[in-house]
Amino acid sequence: ASFSFDASIWEMLQALFNGATLCIPTSETILSYDKFEQYMADHRITITILPPTYAVYLNPERMPDLRILFTGGSAASPELLSKWKNHVTYYNAYGPTENSITTSIWLAPEGPEAGVSISIGRPVPNHRVYMVDAHGQLAPPGIPGELCVSGPGLARGYLHHPELTAEQFMANPFADGEAGYERMYRTGDLARWLPDGNIEYLGRIDHQVKIRGYRIELGEVEAAMLKADRMQEVIVLAHTNSQNQHELVAYYVAEREVTGSELRKQLSEELPNYMVPSYFVQ
Structure with missing residues (x-):
C-alpha cells in the first residue's frame, strides 16, 4: 500500500511487531505481475496483503514460500478464493479508512466446505458493526442494511469539512453507554448478517x-x-x-x-x- 494509505501502517507494524523482515518492492516491480512473483520468490515472502483485483492475476505456485494471504480494499471474488485457498491460509479483510485500520476479517474455511461464498467476516476486537435500515433501526439477520461502524479507532471527522463530518459521523444510538462507542460512522456500504454471524458485503448503498x-x-x-x-x-x-x-x-x-x-x-x-x-x- 502507498505510505499515504492507512493500510500501510498495518503492513509495516505487522512485520516489525513480530520480528519479521519487512520487504518493500518498487513501483516498477508492482506494475509487472511476473516481476512481482519473482520478487516474492527471491525474498521468500511468507505473508502479504494485496488488493483482490491484483491478487487474482497472480500465480500462487510461483510464490512457494507464501503461507498467508490477506486481501482488502475492494470486494473479493469466488475466482480469487478458488485460486488461492489450496495454497495459503486466506483472510479477507474489510475496513473504511475512517475506522482505522481493519473493521472485520474473515478466515476462509479449508477443505471442500469452503465453497465459493466470500465474506468480510466478523468485527475485530474494539470494533462494533451495525446493519441499519432506512428507518434508522437495526436490520435483522439476512436483511440488507447500511453498514455502520463504531469503536476507539473511529476518526474524529474530515479535516476542514464540518458539513461532511456531520453527515457521515453521528451519535451512536446503539452504544448503550459503552465507553469508546459513543459515535458511529455511516460507511455507505450495503451488507447483511449471515446465519453464522459473518457479514456479507453487497456493494454501495447509493x-x-x-x-x-x-x-x-x-x-x-x-x-x-x-x-x-x-x-x-x-x-x-x-x-x-x-x-x-x-x-x-x-x-x-x-x-x-x-x-x-x-x-x-x-x-x-x-x-x-x-x-x-x-x-x-x-
Whole structure:
C-alpha cells in the first residue's frame, strides 16, 4: 500500500511487531505481475496483503514460500478464493479508512466446505458493526442494511469539512453507554448478517434503483453474479430504454466465456425476476 494509505501502517507494524523482515518492492516491480512473483520468490515472502483485483492475476505456485494471504480494499471474488485457498491460509479483510485500520476479517474455511461464498467476516476486537435500515433501526439477520461502524479507532471527522463530518459521523444510538462507542460512522456500504454471524458485503448503498416499481440494490445483483464459475469482476447499471424505463445491464469480466443465458438461469434461482438483468455484456 502507498505510505499515504492507512493500510500501510498495518503492513509495516505487522512485520516489525513480530520480528519479521519487512520487504518493500518498487513501483516498477508492482506494475509487472511476473516481476512481482519473482520478487516474492527471491525474498521468500511468507505473508502479504494485496488488493483482490491484483491478487487474482497472480500465480500462487510461483510464490512457494507464501503461507498467508490477506486481501482488502475492494470486494473479493469466488475466482480469487478458488485460486488461492489450496495454497495459503486466506483472510479477507474489510475496513473504511475512517475506522482505522481493519473493521472485520474473515478466515476462509479449508477443505471442500469452503465453497465459493466470500465474506468480510466478523468485527475485530474494539470494533462494533451495525446493519441499519432506512428507518434508522437495526436490520435483522439476512436483511440488507447500511453498514455502520463504531469503536476507539473511529476518526474524529474530515479535516476542514464540518458539513461532511456531520453527515457521515453521528451519535451512536446503539452504544448503550459503552465507553469508546459513543459515535458511529455511516460507511455507505450495503451488507447483511449471515446465519453464522459473518457479514456479507453487497456493494454501495447509493447504487439503489427502481425497476418496474421495485427498489433494487445493485450490489445485491452483483454479489449474486460473482458466484458464477471463474467470474472476476461485475458491475450492474440501470440504463434508460427507448420507452424511458430503466433496465438492468450487467457488465462482467471472467476467465472463460460466460453466456447471458447461463447467468440468467443462475440468477433466477437466487433472485426475483425483476432483479435479473435484461442484458449481459462480457
